[in-house]
Amino acid sequence: MLSRVADSLYWMSRYLERAEHTARLIDVDFQLRLDQSPEAGAGRWRRLLEALQAPLPEDGKIDATTLTHILTLDKTNSSSIISCVAAARENLRQVREQCSTEMWEQLNRLYLQVNSTTASEAWLLHSYVFFRAVREGAHLFQGVTDSTMSHGEGWQYIQLGRFVERTDALARLIGTHLSRLPYSPDQAVESEEYLEWVGLLKSCAAFEAYCKNYTAELRPLRVAEFLLLNPEFPHSVRFSVAKVHAALRAIAELTERKAEQPVRLAGRLRATLSFSQIDEVMASGATAYVESVRQQCGQAHSAIHQIYFDYPVEAELAF
Amino acid sequence: MPEPARALFRPPFRNYQFDSAYDEMFEAPGVPRPHYQALFQTLLGLPPEEMRKSQQAADLSFLHQGITFTVYGNDEGTERVFPNDLLPRIIPHQEWRKIESGLTQRIAALNLFLEDVYHRGRILADGIVPRELVYSCRHFRREMRNLTVPRGIYVSICGTDLVRLPDGSFAVLEDNLRVPSGVSYMLANRKVLKKVFPTLFRDYGVCPVDHYAQALLATLRALSPVHSTTRHEPTVVLLTPGVFNSAYFEHTFLAQQMGIELVEGWDLLVHDNVVYMRTTAGLKRVDVIYRRVDDDFLDPLCFRRDSNLGVPGLFNAYRAGSVMLANAVGTGIADDKAVYAYVPAIIRYYLGEEAILPNVPTYLLTDPSQRSYVLENLEQLVVKAVGESGGYGMLIGPHSTAEQREEFRQAIQAEPRNYIAQPTLSLSRAPCFLDGEAHARHVDLRPYILYGENVTLVPGGLTRVALRRGSLVVNSSQGGGSKDTWVLRA
Numbered sequence: 001m002l003s004r005v006a007d008s009l010y011w012m013s014r015y016l017e018r019a020e021h022t023a024r025l026i027d028v029d030f031q032l033r034l035d036q037s038p039e040a041g042a043g044r045w046r047r048l049l050e051a052l053q054a055p056l057p058e059d060g061k062i063d064a065t066t067l068t069h070i071l072t073l074d075k076t077n078s079s080s081i082i083s084c085v086a087a088a089r090e091n092l093r094q095v096r097e098q099c100s101t102e103m104w105e106q107l108n109r110l111y112l113q114v115n116s117t118t119a120s121e122a123w124l125l126h127s128y129v130f131f132r133a134v135r136e137g138a139h140l141f142q143g144v145t146d147s148t149m150s151h152g153e154g155w156q157y158i159q160l161g162r163f164v165e166r167t168d169a170l171a172r173l174i175g176t177h178l179s180r181l182p183y184s185p186d187q188a189v190e191s192e193e194y195l196e197w198v199g200l201l202k203s204c205a206a207f208e209a210y211c212k213n214y215t216a217e218l219r220p221l222r223v224a225e226f227l228l229l230n231p232e233f234p235h236s237v238r239f240s241v242a243k244v245h246a247a248l249r250a251i252a253e254l255t256e257r258k259a260e261q262p263v264r265l266a267g268r269l270r271a272t273l274s275f276s277q278i279d280e281v282m283a284s285g286a287t288a289y290v291e292s293v294r295q296q297c298g299q300a301h302s303a304i305h306q307i308y309f310d311y312p313v314e315a316e317l318a319f
Numbered sequence: 320m321p322e323p324a325r326a327l328f329r330p331p332f333r334n335y336q337f338d339s340a341y342d343e344m345f346e347a348p349g350v351p352r353p354h355y356q357a358l359f360q361t362l363l364g365l366p367p368e369e370m371r372k373s374q375q376a377a378d379l380s381f382l383h384q385g386i387t388f389t390v391y392g393n394d395e396g397t398e399r400v401f402p403n404d405l406l407p408r409i410i411p412h413q414e415w416r417k418i419e420s421g422l423t424q425r426i427a428a429l430n431l432f433l434e435d436v437y438h439r440g441r442i443l444a445d446g447i448v449p450r451e452l453v454y455s456c457r458h459f460r461r462e463m464r465n466l467t468v469p470r471g472i473y474v475s476i477c478g479t480d481l482v483r484l485p486d487g488s489f490a491v492l493e494d495n496l497r498v499p500s501g502v503s504y505m506l507a508n509r510k511v512l513k514k515v516f517p518t519l520f521r522d523y524g525v526c527p528v529d530h531y532a533q534a535l536l537a538t539l540r541a542l543s544p545v546h547s548t549t550r551h552e553p554t555v556v557l558l559t560p561g562v563f564n565s566a567y568f569e570h571t572f573l574a575q576q577m578g579i580e581l582v583e584g585w586d587l588l589v590h591d592n593v594v595y596m597r598t599t600a601g602l603k604r605v606d607v608i609y610r611r612v613d614d615d616f617l618d619p620l621c622f623r624r625d626s627n628l629g630v631p632g633l634f635n636a637y638r639a640g641s642v643m644l645a646n647a648v649g650t651g652i653a654d655d656k657a658v659y660a661y662v663p664a665i666i667r668y669y670l671g672e673e674a675i676l677p678n679v680p681t682y683l684l685t686d687p688s689q690r691s692y693v694l695e696n697l698e699q700l701v702v703k704a705v706g707e708s709g710g711y712g713m714l715i716g717p718h719s720t721a722e723q724r725e726e727f728r729q730a731i732q733a734e735p736r737n738y739i740a741q742p743t744l745s746l747s748r749a750p751c752f753l754d755g756e757a758h759a760r761h762v763d764l765r766p767y768i769l770y771g772e773n774v775t776l777v778p779g780g781l782t783r784v785a786l787r788r789g790s791l792v793v794n795s796s797q798g799g800g801s802k803d804t805w806v807l808r809a
Contacts, residue, residue: 001598001599001600002580002582002586002596002597002598002599003586003597003598003599004582004583004585004586004597005580006599090562093385093562093567094561094562095581096385096568096571096572096575097571097572097574097575097581101384104384104385105383105384105385108383108384108385109383112382112383153599251599254600255599255600255601256600257599257600257601308599309599311597313588313590313597313602316601316602317590317602
């Protein structure tokens with residue numbers, strides 16, 4: 001497979017995952033704000049922007065309408081939903097012959113749908129329809145991909161992109177939450193704060209799954225354990241890292257390259273997450289732990305880039 | 320037009336009009352030609368609403384598939400759907416046979432011409448084609464002198480534009496010997512029409528076109544250098560300028576259909592005159608490149624230095640014979656619009672035959688008497704820049720303003736070699752489905768000719784339509800559309 005193609009598939013997948021993540025975060029936020037005081041809402045916006053790595057507005061004013069617009073339909077913001085979907089489509093367009101026709105059509109349809117949306121007051125009131133469309137569009141794309149594309153090398157890069165992006169986004173979201181909110185780990189959270197923790201779980205599509213596991217009693221320790229260390233839930237950090245590791249192993253095998261570094265980095269991170277204990281993590285500083293996960297994920301990303309996408313030609317010719 | 324004949328017209332032909340042009344469907348107002356009879360009857364029985372729905376479904380399917388092209392010089396909405404018309408253009412078997420033999424003859428002669436010009440130059444020495452005409456051509460490549468290409472095939476893929484004149488005969492309007500495009504629309508149109516008229520299609524006995532990609536791959540493989548046939552199956556790739564090229568959809572489509580890699584310039588590199596592509600599993604050797612990049616941009620070391628689309632060192636590897644290009648470099652001299660005027664003589668010279676498909680009369684502006692005639696009659700003629708394609712750099716006399724004519728007059732006087740003139744042709748017209756009705760629009764025909772181990776013509780081609788009323792320009796970049804072309808089995 002061409003390096004450029006692998007690169008495009010990887011980034012296509014990352015951008016689409018990013019669009020889905022952003023859509024979920026804003027949607028959850030929108031629902032929560034209905035139940036909250038304006039002051040609490042402003043705090044949420046700050047955390048949201050931090051979790052999405054979006055800059056605070058220059059005047060420092062937190063205005064829901066403007067911010068929603070910037071994060072969703074603003075084409076000048078390269079991490080808005082519309083920009084992410086467009087970037088995903090542009091990447092796929094460059095490698096169209098590598099994906100199935102159904103995949104292209106699905107992503108193209110999502111792009112046309114997002115692009116035909118215009119922001120207005122009425123749109124904002126019913127924006128959940130839009131967010132649902134983005135999420136469903138992304139889910140549909142995943143389903144179509146899994147059932148129409150060979151699960152060969154190209155598919156593995158798509159997996160890789162999705163789960164690298166997810167690991168990073170989840171770690172950032174959890175990190176922001178834990179560092180900005182006061183909590184006592186092993187006590188059930190109360191009324192006003194309850195909403196914040198529900199918000200965190202819902203932002204990871206994890207509320208229902210959490211309740212099944214631990215009942216509806218929310219304890220920060222358990223929430224953190226579930227989102228960081230659960231091996232079965234698809235939006236947990238551990239699950240995502242396991243997927244990254246599996247994809248890298250498959251790719252190393254398919255390309256028959258001595259590409260130990262990415263596999264080793266991902267494997268180490270996977271092992272760390274598999275053998276971590278949540279009370280130890282909390283005791284020794286959850287924020288630092290999450291930050292280290294992000295760092296290692298970033299290292300794996302760089303290694304992938306260097307080994308598969310942009311290797312020095314001289315070394316290859318010497319072979 | 321006599322009134323009684325009009326009365327015969329029922330929807331959707333109520334407003335169908337005739338002029339001096341040949342009509343593909345009707346031999347006389349209201350009387351369809353025998354091979355159009357079945358389509359005519361079907362259309363009469365079809366509620367317009369039904370057709371409109373089919374048209375919308377087809378448009379949407381084109382949009383969702385992303386069958387688009389890029390318009391240059393237009394910032395907004397550069398990606399456009401290529402308009403497709405639902406009424407097929409039907410060509411009887413006999414007519415196709417003649418087209419086929421005419422085009423086979425033409426591609427054989429043009430390949431011999433290219434080989435001759437880049438080697439001994441007999442045809443120039445014998446004064447059949449003026450030497451200065453060839454050497455002054457912008458697409459002449461000195462670098463190709465005495466370079467031998469496999470099987471003497473310079474042009475592997477050719478798309479020739481044919482028009483039908485008022486007397487019903489076909490003539491060649493221009494040859495496209497560099498990087499002809501549009502074949503994917505031929506295949507896409509066919510797919511849509513099979514859905515819209517399944518029964519009609521079956522009953523008509525239409526020749527299939529679906530094997531084009533396979534034939535193209537065989538043609539490309541026939542070029543592979545000797546060393547590769549013993550080593551392994553040749554690695555064939557399609558080189559595209561990238562996603563911003565107007566024909567990008569087609570590049571991806573063909574690569575996918577052939578099952579070969581679609582590469583951009585920076586996926587390739589040359590080391591010791593060997594071309595490699597950069598894959599995730601390391602470097603892989605490339606044997607044949609179906610390039611959709613113009614000569615100028617192929618190799619910044621050899622041609623345009625500012626090119627980012629090409630591969631440094633590619634031309635040297637080509638000269639060394641370790642990689643093959645389709646089409647060869649420098650084929651543009653044979654589709655130069657001034658050299659075009661000599662093609663009948665070229666056919667006579669190499670094959671000893673008369674051209675089966677005639678040319679359109681062409682005025683060479685380097686000739687003083689022809690030039691003065693053209694300058695006096697600009698408002699009746701079509702003037703074309705010799706090295707341009709895609710409908711750019713063109714003056715259509717009858718539809719031009721005095722200002723435009725003046726502009727061309729000056730350009731011609733400054734560089735007469737750069738232009739040719741032709742009478743304004745009345746291209747044949749075929750029914751198109753527009754605004755819920757059938758209307759006559761001008762069409763041409765571009766069949767695709769493949770030259771590998773032997774010459775292959777997929778029976779069909781791209782019928783391009785000038786969708787704007789009265790317009791004579793069919794190019795997609797100038798507001799044209801296309802329709803499916805049905806060549807009948809018998």
